[in-house]
Structures are given as structure tokens and as C-alpha cells.
Amino acid sequence: MSVISDMRGAPPRDLRALLSGLGSSSLGTSGLGTSGLGTSGLGTSGLGTSGLGTSGLGTSGLGTSRPGPGSAGLGMSAARAFLGPLIEPPRDDQLFCPDAIRDDPVLGDRVDDQLVAWAKKVGIYPGRHDKLRSYGFGRFMMLAHPAVNDPDRLLMATKCLVAEWAADDYYVDEVELGADPAVVGSRLARLISVVDPAQMVPRYATDMDEYHRLQPISEAFRTAMEHLAAYASTAQLGRFQHQMAILFLAWTQEADWHVNRRTPPVWEYLVQRHLNSYLPPMILVDVLAGYELSAHEFYHPDVRRALTTAGNAAVLVNDLHSGPAESDTDFNLPRVLAVNENLSHREAMARTVEIHNELMHTFVGLATQLSTAGSPNMRRFLADIWAWLGGSRRWHATTGRYNHRS
Numbered sequence: 439m440s441v442i443s444d445m446r447g448a449p450p451r452d453l454r455a456l457l458s459g460l461g462s463s464s465l466g467t468s469g470l471g472t473s474g475l476g477t478s479g480l481g482t483s484g485l486g487t488s489g490l491g492t493s494g495l496g497t498s499g500l501g502t503s504r505p506g507p508g509s510a511g512l513g514m515s516a517a518r519a520f521l522g523p524l525i526e527p528p529r530d531d532q533l534f535c536p537d538a539i540r541d542d543p544v545l546g547d548r549v550d551d552q553l554v555a556w557a558k559k560v561g562i563y564p565g566r567h568d569k570l571r572s573y574g575f576g577r578f579m580m581l582a583h584p585a586v587n588d589p590d591r592l593l594m595a596t597k598c599l600v601a602e603w604a605a606d607d608y609y610v611d612e613v614e615l616g617a618d619p620a621v622v623g624s625r626l627a628r629l630i631s632v633v634d635p636a637q638m639v640p641r642y643a644t645d646m647d648e649y650h651r652l653q654p655i656s657e658a659f660r661t662a663m664e665h666l667a668a669y670a671s672t673a674q675l676g677r678f679q680h681q682m683a684i685l686f687l688a689w690t691q692e693a694d695w696h697v698n699r700r701t702p703p704v705w706e707y708l709v710q711r712h713l714n715s716y717l718p719p720m721i722l723v724d725v726l727a728g729y730e731l732s733a734h735e736f737y738h739p740d741v742r743r744a745l746t747t748a749g750n751a752a753v754l755v756n757d758l759h760s761g762p763a764e765s766d767t768d769f770n771l772p773r774v775l776a777v778n779e780n781l782s783h784r785e786a787m788a789r790t791v792e793i794h795n796e797l798m799h800t801f802v803g804l805a806t807q808l809s810t811a812g813s814p815n816m817r818r819f820l821a822d823i824w825a826w827l828g829g830s831r832r833w834h835a836t837t838g839r840y841n842h843r844s
């Protein structure tokens with residue numbers, strides 16, 4: 439039995455409180471089915487509120503005000519009665535993390551089929567489309583957004599995810615795929631000019647366009663963001679651009695470790711994983727579900743703290759699962775811990791679980807406070823993040839990217 443599946447832990451009291459207020463909203467929205475969430479004809483702002491039935495719950499509106507005391511609308515018992523049963527985290531292991539709320543393999547397959555067709559069209563993962571299919575990135579998004587039944591919304595999120603993963607694989611991690619730490623900075627700086635379009639005098643614009651036309655990863659980002667823009671508000675699109683700049687910065691830091699052949703101290707690795715976290719796909723939960731957490735709330739420092747904590751915890755689940763599939767020169771927390779603290783692999787895995795759990799408990803505490811004090815959309819957003827964490831956990835445990843059949 440692996441260290442991430444052989445110890446038990448009961449959900450603590452604060453988690454129960456959090457779930458009664460927020461985890462249930464995802465269950466509530468999943469109950470709406472495709473007609474409530476999945477159709478493109480519905481305006482984003484109206485959909486969020488109608489999805490949660492806020493009008494009947496005495497709330498302070500759509501969350502344009504700062505989250506603060508006194509604006510809570512949905513009492514816990516009311517939430518439970520209205521939105522359904524609590525989500526219990528799985529009891530079969532030590533990882534303090536929910537499991538997936540829904541698993542719809544047919545829907546996941548459908549998104550993955552369309553994903554592979556898109557990948558062929560833009561030119562990413564050439565000659566590796568079977569591998570790409572086996573990763574089940576569409577299945578990932580199906581698991582992580584359990585309230586969303588619309589394949590096109592899931593495909594949009596999957597394209598964004600895969601554009602990021604392709605950049606990570608081809609520019610940062612996989613030397614055999616052309617990754618080269620000496621040019622990571624330049625490649626990513628050029629790529630950000632697609633994410634946040636560079637303004638160019640006409641005489642050089644053709645040169646820049648020609649470069650991007652020949653870069654499948656540029657084309658992946660351009661088309662993924664075009665798809666994202668069909669569903670996202672300006673502010674939601676801005677979030678994504680901001681998060682990409684952070685992500686790309688982190689990848690240049692990683693390149694420094696490779697070029698200079700140094701293993702960072704644990705704190706520096708954790709800073710890098712804070713920047714190179716799962717936040718980019720996570721912050722799209724409201725875009726997919728068809729509502730919007732206002733920019734005012736989204737960027738509130740307390741909210742940012744909660745979200746980055748969740749993003750950091752989620753990416754450590756990646757570190758726990760991906761280690762064996764990574765090359766020896768790749769960095770992950772167990773490896774960094776083992777080197778810095780002279781731990782065995784098993785000890786380093788157990789320490790990673792501990793750090794993950796500490797982050798998750800912090801997230802639960804912060805989210806509990808925010809969901810008590812914040813708007814209905816705040817509560818819903820946190821619920822959707824919780825659901826995302828569960829879907830991510832299930833994906834990591836089952837994807838062909840990290841789990842090879844022998």
C-alpha cells in the first residue's frame with residue numbers, strides 16, 4: 439500500500455461546518471442538469487444567481503461588495519435542506535482531500551475525443567495523440583466540474599489546461615520533446631505575447647505573427663483563449679492572463695535550477711509551487727458553471743489567500759502521483775524533501791502528505807470564514823473549488839499519465 443492510501447483520518451469538525459455551507463452548493467448545481475448550466479444561450483450573471491436560488495435566500499446581491507460580516511445569506515441548515523447532503527471525504531486514506539462528486543465516463547470520453555481533434559488541428563503533441571488521449575484531460579475537467587454537463591464548456595476548460603500542459607512538457611520539462619532550460623525564458627516571454635497580446639508596430643507585426651503561426655503551442659493558447667472568451671467576462675479573462683504570467687515566471691525559476699544544477703531549499707520549492715500551482719484551471723470554476731465571482735471579491739486578499747492555499751495543496755497531489763513518471767532531473771516535493779532533509783522516499787512522501795493536509799486544513803478554515811461572511815457567489819465559488827479538488831484527486835489516481843498498466 440502506498441503512503442497516500444494506507445492511513446485513515448476522520449473529517450474534522452471545521453470541515454463539516456464548511457461542507458454544510460459550501461460543498462453542498464455544487465451538489466445543488468449539479469442537480470440542475472444541462473438545462474440549468476450547460477447551455478450557451480444563458481447569460482453568465484443571471485445563471486449563477488438562479489442556479490443557487492439566491493433571491494429566495496435573502497442575500498446581499500451578486501457579490502460586488504467586499505466580503506464582510508453581515509452579508510451572509512444562506513444559513514447552514516437552510517443550505518443543507520436546500521442543497522442536499524454533505525459531501526464526506528473518503529475515509530480510506532490519510533490524504534485530507536475530498537473525492538470526485540460525479541464520474542461520467544461517457545461525457546469525459548466525448549470531451550477527450552474533441553480535445554484530441556483540436557490538438558491535431560493546432561499541432562500539439564505530434565505523434566503522441568494516443569498518449570494524449572490516455573491522459574484523459576477531458577475526463578479531468580469532467581471530474582473537476584461536476585455541475586457542468588455541457589461538453590463545449592468542458593472542452594473550453596480542457597483546451598486551456600492542455601495548452602498549459604503542452605507548454606510545460608515541450609518548453610520546460612521534457613528534454614526529449616525539445617525542452618531546453620537555456621531558452622525557457624525567451625520562449626515563455628514570446629508565448630505571453632499571445633496570452634496578453636503584444637502591441638507591435640505594423641512593420642514587425644508580420645514577423646511576430648509568422649513566428650507564432652509556426653509554434654503549435656502559440657496556436658494552442660490562441661485558440662484555447664478564443665474559446666474561453668466565448669464564456670468568460672473581461673474580468674474572468676483578465677484573471678487567466680494574470681495567472682499565466684505568474685505561471686510562466688515560475689517556469690523560468692525552475693529553468694534556473696536546471697541550468698545551475700541546484701536543488702532548491704524546501705521553502706523555495708514551495709514558493710515555486712505556489713506560482714506553478716493548479717490555480718490556472720481552478721479559477722475557471724465560475725466561468726464553466728456560468729456565473730461570475732466579482733473581481734472585487736476574487737481579488738480580495740483573504741479570498742486570494744484561500745484560493746492560493748487550495749491551488750498549492752492540489753498541486754502537491756500532483757507531486758505525490760507524478761514522481762514515478764518524471765525524469766530524475768525533474769523537481770517534486772518528495773524529491774526536494776529527500777535531498778534537503780535526508781529522508782527516504784517513503785518518509786518524503788509521508789512528509790508531503792502532511793504538508794498537503796496542513797494546507798488543506800488552512801483552506802478549510804479560510805473558506806469557512808469566507809463562506810460565512812461572503813456573498814452567495816463567494817460561497818458557490820468555494821464550493822466549486824472544493825468539488826474541483828475532489829475531481830482532481832480522482833483524476834490523478836486514475837489517469838494514464840501517472841498510472842501505467844503493466
Ligand SMILES: CC(C)=CCC/C(C)=C(\C)COP(=O)(O)OP(=O)(O)O
Nearest residue numbers: 599602603606714715716718756760
Ligand atoms: C494545467 C497546468 C499545467 C497547470 C499549471 C501547473 C502545472 C504546470 C502542473 C500541475 C503540472 O505540474 P508538473 O509539471 O509537475 O506535472 P507533470 O508531473 O509533468 O504532469
